[in-house]
Each structure stands twice: as C-alpha cells, then as structure tokens.
Amino acid sequence: MGTISSALNLMSQAFDADQAALNVTANNVANASTPGYTEETPTWQENDSIQINGVSVGTGATETGATSQRDRVLEERLDQQQQLASASGSRLTALNSIQALFMPDSGSTSSTAGDIGSDITGFFQSFSSLEANPTNSALRESVLSTASTLATDISNAANGLNTQSTGLDQQAAGAVGQVNALTSAIAQLDTQIQSISPDADAGTLEDQRQLDLSQLSQLVGINQSSTENNGLAVTTTAGQLLVSNSSSFQLTTGSVAGVTQIFAGTANLTTQLASGGGSLGGDLTARDTDIPNTLASLDQLAYTISTRVNAQNNAGTGANGAAGTAIASSTTGAKTLDIFSPPPTLVANTASGGTDVSGAAAAMSAVMTDPNLVAAAASGQGTGDNSNAIAMASLTNQTIVNGQTPTTFFSNFVSTLGSTVSNVQTENTAQTASVSQLQSQNNAISSVNLNDEASALTTMERSYQAASQMFATLNTIMTSALNLGVDTAVT
Amino acid sequence: MRVDPNYISNLTGSLDQTQTTLQQLTAELSGGVRVTSLSTDPVAAGQNVLLLNQIQVDDSFTQSSNLVQGQLQVADSALGSVVSQLTQVVTLATSANNGTMNSSNVKSISSQIAGILGEVTTLANTSYQGQYIFAGGQTSTAPFSTSTATSPAVTTYSGDENINYLQMPNGGKIQLNVPGDQIFSGTGSNSVFAALNSLVADYATGTVNTTKAVADTNDLSTALNYVSQQRVTIDSSITQLTSASDAVSSEQTQLTAAQTTLMQADIPKISTQLTLAETQQTALESVIAQLGSSSNSLFSKL
Numbered sequence: 001m002g003t004i005s006s007a008l009n010l011m012s013q014a015f016d017a018d019q020a021a022l023n024v025t026a027n028n029v030a031n032a033s034t035p036g037y038t039e040e041t042p043t044w045q046e047n048d049s050i051q052i053n054g055v056s057v058g059t060g061a062t063e064t065g066a067t068s069q070r071d072r073v074l075e076e077r078l079d080q081q082q083q084l085a086s087a088s089g090s091r092l093t094a095l096n097s098i099q100a101l102f103m104p105d106s107g108s109t110s111s112t113a114g115d116i117g118s119d120i121t122g123f124f125q126s127f128s129s130l131e132a133n134p135t136n137s138a139l140r141e142s143v144l145s146t147a148s149t150l151a152t153d154i155s156n157a158a159n160g161l162n163t164q165s166t167g168l169d170q171q172a173a174g175a176v177g178q179v180n181a182l183t184s185a186i187a188q189l190d191t192q193i194q195s196i197s198p199d200a201d202a203g204t205l206e207d208q209r210q211l212d213l214s215q216l217s218q219l220v221g222i223n224q225s226s227t228e229n230n231g232l233a234v235t236t237t238a239g240q241l242l243v244s245n246s247s248s249f250q251l252t253t254g255s256v257a258g259v260t261q262i263f264a265g266t267a268n269l270t271t272q273l274a275s276g277g278g279s280l281g282g283d284l285t286a287r288d289t290d291i292p293n294t295l296a297s298l299d300q301l302a303y304t305i306s307t308r309v310n311a312q313n314n315a316g317t318g319a320n321g322a323a324g325t326a327i328a329s330s331t332t333g334a335k336t337l338d339i340f341s342p343p344p345t346l347v348a349n350t351a352s353g354g355t356d357v358s359g360a361a362a363a364m365s366a367v368m369t370d371p372n373l374v375a376a377a378a379s380g381q382g383t384g385d386n387s388n389a390i391a392m393a394s395l396t397n398q399t400i401v402n403g404q405t406p407t408t409f410f411s412n413f414v415s416t417l418g419s420t421v422s423n424v425q426t427e428n429t430a431q432t433a434s435v436s437q438l439q440s441q442n443n444a445i446s447s448v449n450l451n452d453e454a455s456a457l458t459t460m461e462r463s464y465q466a467a468s469q470m471f472a473t474l475n476t477i478m479t480s481a482l483n484l485g486v487d488t489a490v491t
Numbered sequence: 492m493r494v495d496p497n498y499i500s501n502l503t504g505s506l507d508q509t510q511t512t513l514q515q516l517t518a519e520l521s522g523g524v525r526v527t528s529l530s531t532d533p534v535a536a537g538q539n540v541l542l543l544n545q546i547q548v549d550d551s552f553t554q555s556s557n558l559v560q561g562q563l564q565v566a567d568s569a570l571g572s573v574v575s576q577l578t579q580v581v582t583l584a585t586s587a588n589n590g591t592m593n594s595s596n597v598k599s600i601s602s603q604i605a606g607i608l609g610e611v612t613t614l615a616n617t618s619y620q621g622q623y624i625f626a627g628g629q630t631s632t633a634p635f636s637t638s639t640a641t642s643p644a645v646t647t648y649s650g651d652e653n654i655n656y657l658q659m660p661n662g663g664k665i666q667l668n669v670p671g672d673q674i675f676s677g678t679g680s681n682s683v684f685a686a687l688n689s690l691v692a693d694y695a696t697g698t699v700n701t702t703k704a705v706a707d708t709n710d711l712s713t714a715l716n717y718v719s720q721q722r723v724t725i726d727s728s729i730t731q732l733t734s735a736s737d738a739v740s741s742e743q744t745q746l747t748a749a750q751t752t753l754m755q756a757d758i759p760k761i762s763t764q765l766t767l768a769e770t771q772q773t774a775l776e777s778v779i780a781q782l783g784s785s786s787n788s789l790f791s792k793l
Contacts, residue, residue, distance in 0.1 A: 054569060099529045104536045104754065105543055117545065119539035125551040132555040132659050132667075133562075135622055135630060383631025384622055386655045386667075393658060411540035418533025440495040449496035451679065453583055454789035 004263045004478050011474065012398075014467040017044070025456045027066070036211030038446040039205070040066035059287055060097050061301050068201050070367035075210055076224060078438040080218040083237075085431035086218045090282030091290070092428050094168060095421045098286075098294055101160045102414055114155065121306070124396035127389045127446050133387040138283045140371035147309075147339050148366040155303050158293060158361035161295050168287040169260045175219050175280040176262055182216045183234065184247035191230050191246040198229035216242075226343045238272035240264050243248040255442035259287075273455030286473045290420065295361065303360035304401045306340040312395060313337045316375025316388030323379065335365075337375055383480030500748060502779050509772045516765045525756040535753050542750040548660050549743040556736040560665055563618045564730045564772030566668070568642035569617040569624075570722040576607050576614070577683065577715040584690055584708040587699060601694035608687045612637060612646065615675050623670030628653030634671045635684070646671040646684035648655055657732075658740055665731050674721045684716060686711035 022043035029036040043066065058170040087316040100172040105115035123146040130139045194213070203210075209232065216222055221237035241249050241264075252263045261270045274284035280308040312336045314324025324337035333346045343360035370372070377385035401409040519525055529536045549774070587600045615625055616633040626634035627650040634650035650671050656664040675683045689707040693700065728780070785791055 076681060096528075096530075104526050104529060104530060104539050106523075115543075118543055120546040121547040125547055128548070128551050128658065129555050129558075131655070132558040132619065133622070134655070136620070142731055236583055283673070381653055382626070382628030382630060382651055384626065384655070385628035385653045387653075390656065407541060407544040411537040411544075414529055415533045415537030418529030418531075418536045419531035421528075422533055435499065440501065443495040443497050446492045447496050449493070451496070451789040454793060 003016065004474055004481060006448045008471065008478070009465050009476050010058075011045075012473040013062065014042045014059045014470075015464065017061055017063035018464040018467060019305040022457070022460050022464070024063075025453050025460060026347060029450065029453050029457075032448040032450060032453075035208045036214070037204075037448065038068040038070050038207050038210075039448045039452075040068050043067050044295055045463050052243075063420060064436060066203065066204050068206065068446075070201070070206070070210070071442070072226075074215075074438065074445065075153070076286065076441050078354045078435070078442050079214055079222070079224070080277075081431060081438055082214065082217045083221045083281075085428065085476075086433045087221070087277040087282040087285070088424055088428040088431055090279035091286050092282075092421070092424045093425055094164065094286030095290055097164050098161065098290060098416055101157045102417065104414070115148070116153050116301075117144070117407065119153050120406045121396070123150045125307075127376075127393035130374070130389040131386045131393065134376035134389055135383055137319075137371055140319065140374045140376075144368055144371055145373045146367065147368070148171040151364045151366045152338060154298060154361050155364045156366075158295060158298050158302070159290050161298075163290045165287050168291075172262070172280055172287065173260045174476045175278075175283070176251050176253050178241075179186045179216065179220050179246070179280070179426070182212050182219070182248045183242045183250070184213050186216070186232065186243050186247035187246050190243065190486075192244060194231050194376060200230075202230060217278065217387045219278045220273060220280045224398045230340045236269065236273065237276040239268070240267070240269055240272070294417060296357070297409075297416075298361035299359065301361070301401055301409060301413070302364040303343045303357035305406060306343050306360065307346065308395055308400050310335065310338045310340055310342065311393065312388065313339050313373075313375045313377060316391075317379055317381060317383070317385075318375050319372040319377075319383050321383070322373055322375075324375065337373050339366060339374070341365045354470050499779060499783050502524065502775060502782070503559065506772065506775045506779065507524065509775060512630065512768045513765070513772065514701035516761055519756045519761050520758065521618075523756050523758075524754055526754050533721070539750065539754055542746055542753065542767055545660075546743055546746045549739045549746065550769055552660050552737060553743070555657060556739075558731050559665075560663075560729065560732055562624060562667065563732065564626050565619045567615045567722065567725045567729065570674070570718060570725065573611055573614050573683075574715065575720070576611055577711065579714055580604055580607050580687065580690065581708060581715065584694075584711065586705065587694055588680040588701055588704050588708060590701065590702050593698075596701055597694045597721045598697045601691055604687065608637070608646075608691060608781055610686075611675075611687065615671055616779055623650070624668055625674060625757060627668070627670040628655070634793065635675065637684075637688070642695070643685075646676070646688060649677050659735050660742075663735070666728050668723050677714065677717050680710040680713045681717040683711070683714040686714050712720060748757065780791050 001191070006045070006468050021044075024042040028039055043064045045064045047062055047063050049056045090266065097102055102116070109468050110265070116199040123143075126143040126146045131144060133139060167471050178315070186209055189205055189212070193205050193209065196202060196205065208343075213224060213232075216234070222237050222242065223237055223239075225233050232243065232244065233241070242251075243249070249264060251269070253260050254263055255261070256268075261268055263269060270284060270288070274281055274288055289442070313333045317323055317339070318337060322336060324335050327334045327336060331347065332344075333342045333350060342408050343357065345354075345356040345358060345360070346362050348354065349356055378391075379385055380389040381387065396407065397405055399405055404412065469473050499581065515527075518527060526532045526535050526539070532773045543613070572642040582605055583600050587597050604771070608728075612635050616742070617624055622630035623632070623634055629650045632649060634648055635646055637644050637646040638650070648671055651671050652668065652672070657667055672707055676685070677683075680686075686707055691713065693707055733772040
C-alpha cells in the first residue's frame with residue numbers, strides 16, 4: 001500500500017463509484033415522471049484507512065447504493081389528509097347532484113313547474129281563486145292541474161334522490177373491490193420488503209407500497225403502523241385490520257334490505273367506514289345520511305299535504321253534491337273525494353297512531369280526474385258555497401308540517417340543504433388546500449428535481465474526469481518509474 | 492433548502508380554478524341570476540321561496556278580486572234598479588191612496604205594480620256567469636218565485652242563508668254576497684215582496700181600502716229603506732276590495748323588487764370580477780409558458 005499501483009487501484013475504484021453514482025442519477029432522470037417514485041441519492045462511503053508505519057493512508061471511496069429520499073411521517077400525514085379531502089370531495093359531488101334537483105326558481109319565468117316551493121303556493125292559491133267563483137269549471141280544472149304539477153315535481157325529486165342513492169350504492173360496492181385489490185398488493189409487497197430489506201429502506205418496493213397506500217387513502221380511511229422487519233400493519237380508522245403480518249383481510253359486500261353493506265368477516269363495518277374518510281366514506285355518508293335526510297323532509301311534506309288536503313276535501317261537498325266517503329274495497333284508505341293518492345303508510349299509521357311517512361314523496365300522485373269532485377262547498381251546503389275552498393286555501397297558512405306552514409317548511413328545507421352543501425364545499429376547499437401543501441412539502445423531499453440531477457450529473461462527470469486525469473498522471477509517474485529515467489523504453 | 496420541483500403542475504391547478512371561476516361568472520352573466528344553486532347563498536335561496544310565495548299569493552288575489560269585482564258590481568246595479576223601481580211603486584201607491592182615482596185607474600195602478608213586481612223578481616233572480624247571486628249557496632236555481640194561488644200572492648225564497656267571503660292575503664275577509672231573503676223578504680214590515688204583493692191585491696178590485704193600502708204603502712217605504720241598507724254591504728265590499736287590491740298590487744311591486752335584488756346578478760360587479768379573472772388567467776398562462784420553457788432547465792445549459 002501507499003504505492004503508485006495502489007493509487008491506480010484507488011482510481012479504478014473511483015471510476016466504479018462514479019459510474020454507480022451516475023447510474024443513480026440516470027435512474028432518477030428516467031423515473032422523473034413515474035408515479036410514486038422517490039428521488040434516490042447515491043450513498044458514498046469512505047473506505048477504511050490503513051496504518052503504514054504509523055501513518056494513516058486513505059483507501060478511497062465506494063458507492064454503496066442509493067437511498068430513497070422520503071419522510072415517512074410526512075407521507076403518513078399526507079395520506080391522512082388525503083382521506084379527509086377525498087371523503088368531503090365525494091360527498092360534495094353527491095350533494096351537488098342532490099341540490100341540482102332543487103334549483104332555486106328565479107321567478108322570472110311564467111311557468112312554475114319544476115320548483116316545489118312555487119308548486120305548493122300555486123296549488124293552494126288555486127283554492128283561493130276558487131273562492132271567487134266556486135262553480136267555475138276552469139278554476140276547478142286549475143286545482144287539478146296544479147295538484148298534478150305539485151305531485152309530479154315532489155315524486156320526481158324523490159325518485160331522483162332514490163336513483164342517486166342506487167348510484168352511490170354501486171359506487172361503494174365498486175370501491176370495496178378496489179380496496180381489496182390494494183390491500184392484497186400491499187400485503188404482497190410487505191412480504192417482499194420483509195425478506196429483502198428487513199433493516200433498511202427497500203427503495204422502489206417501498207415506493208410502490210407507498211403508492212398503494214396513497215391510493216388506498218383516497219378510497220377509505222386508514223391508519224398505518226410499522227411493524228418489525230420493515231413491515232406494515234394497516235387498519236381502518238375504526239381499527240378493523242386490513243393488512244397485517246404480510247396478509248390482507250378482504251372486505252365483503254352484502255345486500256341488507258336492498259342496500260349494500262360492507263363486512264369484514266361477520267362484522268358490519270358500514271357505519272364506521274362512513275365516518276372513516278376516503279371516497280368510500282363520502283359516498284356512504286351521502287347515501288346513508290344526506291339522501292335519507294333530504295328524502296325524509298320531502299316525505300314529511302308530501303305526507304302532510306296529501307293527508308290534510310284529502311281530509312279537507314272529503315269534509316266538503318263537490319259540485320255535483322258528491323260527499324267524501326270511504327271507498328268500500330279500498331285497502332289504501334282511499335276516499336271518493338281524494339285529490340292525492342293516499343300515502344303508502346296511511347292505513348298503518350291510522351291503525352297504530354304512528355307517524356311513519358316513508359315513501360310518501362315518491363308515491364305522491366294526483367288521482368282526481370273529475371273537476372266536479374273538488375269540494376268548494378262545505379258539507380250540506382249548496383254548490384255556490386265557498387267555505388270549504390276557504391278552508392283548503394287556509395291550509396297554506398297553518399303550521400301543519402312539523403310546526404311550520406308548507407311554504408316555510410320548504411324554505412327551511414332548501415336553506416338547510418344549501419347550507420350543508422356550502423359547508424361541505426368550504427370543508428373540501430380547506431382540505432384540498434391542505435393536501436396540496438403537504439403534497440408540495442412531500443414533493444420537495446421526494447420528487448425528482450431535474451435541475452438537481454443536472455447538477456449532480458455535472459459534478460459526477462467532473463469527478464470522473466478528475467479521476468481519469470489522476471489516472472493519467474499516475475500512469476505518467478508509473479511510466480517514469482518503469483523507465484528509471486530513460487525516456488524512450490516505455491511510453 | 493429543497494423546493495417542490497413540480498410547481499408548474501401546481502400552477503396548472505390554479506389555472507383550472509380560474510377557468511371554473513370564469514365559467515361560473517359567465518353563467519351568472521348570461522342567466523342574469525346570481526344564486527344559481529342552493530349552496531351559492533342558502534339563506535337567499537330560502538328567502539326566495541318565501542318571497543315568491545307571497546308574490547304568487549298577491550298575484551292570485553289580484554286575479555280573484557277582478558273576478559269578484561264584476562259580481563259585486565252586478566249585484567250593486569241590480570239593487571240600484573230595485574230601489575228606483577220601488578220608489579216608483581211608492582209614488583203610484585200614494586197617488587192611488589189619495590182617493591181621487593176612479594176604479595179603472597186604480598186597477599191600472601194594480602197592474603203597473605204587478606209589472607214592477609215581475610221586474611223586481613227578475614232583478615232578485617239576477618245571475619252572474621250562470622250563478623244566481625242573491626241565492627246564498629244555492630246558486631244553481633232561481634231563488635224567488637211567486638205563487639198566485641192565494642190573494643195576495645206569495646213570493647217564496649228557495650235559496651239559503653249562506654254567505655261567501657273572499658280571503659285577503661293579510662287574513663281579512665270580504666263579504667261577497669247578501670242572501671236574497673235578507674234583502675227582499677225581511678221580517679215584518681221589511682219584506683219587499685210581501686208589501687208589493689199586498690199592494691197588487693189592494694188595488695186589484697178597483698176599490699181601495701185606504702187604511703190597509705196606506706199601511707201597505709208605508710210597509711213598502713220601510714222595505715225600500717231596508718233594501719238600501721243591504722246595498723251598503725255590497726258597496727262597502729266593493730270599496731274594501733278596491734283598496735285591498737291596490738294595497739296588494741303595491742306590495743307585489745315591492746316584493747318583486749326585493750326578490751330581484753336578492754336573486755338577480757349584479758352585472759357591473761360580475762363584469763369587473765370577470766375582467767379580473769381573465770387578467771389572472773392571462774398572467775397564469777404566461778407564467779406557465781415562461782417557467783415551462785425548456786431553456787429554464789439546467790440540462791439545456793450543459
């Protein structure tokens with residue numbers, strides 16, 4: 001050691017190391033756009049120095065491999081925020097579809113169709129008009145047509161909500177399949193990582209695992225924790241194991257009362273997944289909370305209007321003297337002067353004194369076809385009487401729907417729905433901003449910066465050149481040594 | 492310090508946002524509506540439902556009041572004619588009662604009064620759009636008919652006592668009709684038809700029982716006053732209706748203005764926002780072009 005040939009040997013090691021480092025740079029540049037790839041930096045190690053005659057002599061450097069640039073804490077934080085953002089994002093998408101069913105009426109068009117608020121007013125006002133001339137058949141016809149508009153718009157809205165619910169249901173079932181595929185992939189990668197690299201960062205394998213985790217985070221809320229040998233345990237935010245000890249636990253779906261529920265083994269996870277996060281959480285929240293709430297309000301409105309209007313009309317007398325009597329063969333509780341079809345739960349409620357209004361909105365329809373059956377006159381009065389029409393019209397001013405008038409109820413309903421959408425929108429904007437900040441931080445650490453690579457390339461090239469120059473110089477020295485001062489023997 | 496090398500994709504995100512803003516603003520401009528969905532302004536959307544409701548209520552009251560106004564005016568003019576006919580009868584009866592007329596003149600007065608009786612009956616059976624307006628709730632059949640089987644003849648009322656009201660948007664009520672028997676067959680000396688029938692009988696033979704005829708004439712005068720009093724009810728309904736209708740119209744104007752302010756787009760404001768958004772978009776585009784240019788990469792300098 002300490003000889004010219006050992007110096008040459010050091011240089012050949014330097015070539016190897018520089019080439020290895022250049023290889024890392026080349027790999028970084030090649031993968032600059034690969035999803036999930038984290039930038040790698042060459043690891044340099046000084047070789048052990050040796051003592052010769054009490055003098056410490058260096059033995060060069062070796063490139064021992066590449067290290068992925070990652071911050072696990074930051075990555076996990078990004079995943080968590082991603083779960084929240086995609087939950088509120090998918091819920092927002094669903095809510096936007098819901099609110100599209102209740103577009104505000106600008107009031108500039110003459111047609112009232114399509115807006116339930118205007119329909120309610122139009123219907124009750126048709127009775128106000130009837131007060132002026134209770135026997136006028138055009139005014140009677142207008143009662144029937146406004147009733148039909150109201151019923152159609154309410155049932156269309158309810159059916160629209162049901163369709164959206166079905167769509168979300170299918171979306172949720174589809175997401176479960178993706179979750180299972182990702183957890184299997186994570187479990188497989190885990191096995192490889194544990195066997196290949198139990199003590200250190202596993203490079204591209206870990207990149208892939210992280211990519212899968214990040215995709216999983218968009219779908220469902222998860223917690224992750226490191227286990228021995230660089231392994232990973234993944235649970236849902238509520239603690240249900242998804243990946244542990246290199247094996248994955250598959251979620252299954254099943255239909256309960258026509259609604260898709262998600263199980264792990266026999267445990268029903270639907271509720272905890274709904275509040276857990278991810279797009280699955282958002283979809284489930286929309287399906288199980290937002291749509292049922294909206295539908296419940298519509299049902300309440302439809303049930304109350306149908307039953308109160310029918311009751312009041314049956315209490316009066318039609319233009320042909322017809323009185324409201326129960327239809328003999330009816331199992332629905334229908335009566336002769338019904339304007340709307342009786343709500344599906346009417347008979348059960350009448351028997352039990354219950355207040356179940358479910359399905360009333362979807363089933364709402366105007367059944368009366370003969371305008372003479374509109375009971376403008378009170379029971380026993382002549383056809384010129386309008387006191388029942390007054391009673392009908394005044395239903396609109398009575399607090400009949402949950403302690404509110406029908407119009408106030410609808411007004412509060414749209415305000416509440418609008419506020420919910422607006423809140424989720426704000427929440428989503430904040431979460432998305434937070435995700436992009438974290439993403440930016442993470443990119444700063446892990447993303448391939450081409451300018452850095454260019455500079456690394458140049459540095460390494462120069463280093464290689466320097467080593468070459470050094471080698472050439474040593475070669476000259478070696479030549480001189482071999483020739484022992486005679487210039488021409490060896491060149 | 493390391494930086495996020497993907498700043499251009501972040502800028503592209505901003506560009507997308509700017510485009511969404513542009514789209515929203517353009518939609519507001521072209522539709523002229525500010526609140527295009529419930530979440531844009533939930534409170535305004537709720538308020539809008541209430542305002543539209545009130546506007547619609549006012550609108551429909553205005554239409555109803557036009558309908559009802561016609562009916563009330565027909566009733567008023569019918570009662571006006573009744574009053575002038577009855578005044579004529581009182582004049583005729585007074586001249587017959589002063590004892591200077593011969594028998595054939597008295598008989599002729601009897602038949603004149605009988606003719607007026609017929610006209611008053613027709614007026615009492617006045618109909619509006621096919622409905623008898625002095626029949627209470629029984630508007631499909633003529634309420635008054637006279638039977639000549641007895642002397643004096645008897646006029647009977649087949650309607651009922653039903654009174655219809657029109658409800659005003661503020662909750663008040665306007666009376667739409669007065670039952671015919673209240674006007675024409677009042678109790679005691681208030682009955683128009685009883686007095687008229689008696690007078691026809693009084694003069695029918697040509698000889699006048701002055702005491703009775705004078706008493707019947709006095710009854711008719713009383714009944715005449717009574718009809719005028721009933722007419723006041725109709726007149727006051729017309730007045731109420733006119734003023735209510737005016738009030739409702741002006742309320743409707745105010746509400747429409749409020750609703751427009753609430754929901755309509757503020758064009759100058761949106762135009763300004765649109766210009767700003769456009770400028771921002773141009774700026775972003777040129778920043779992206781500048782930064783994205785390959786000459787900015789260190790590789791291009793090597």
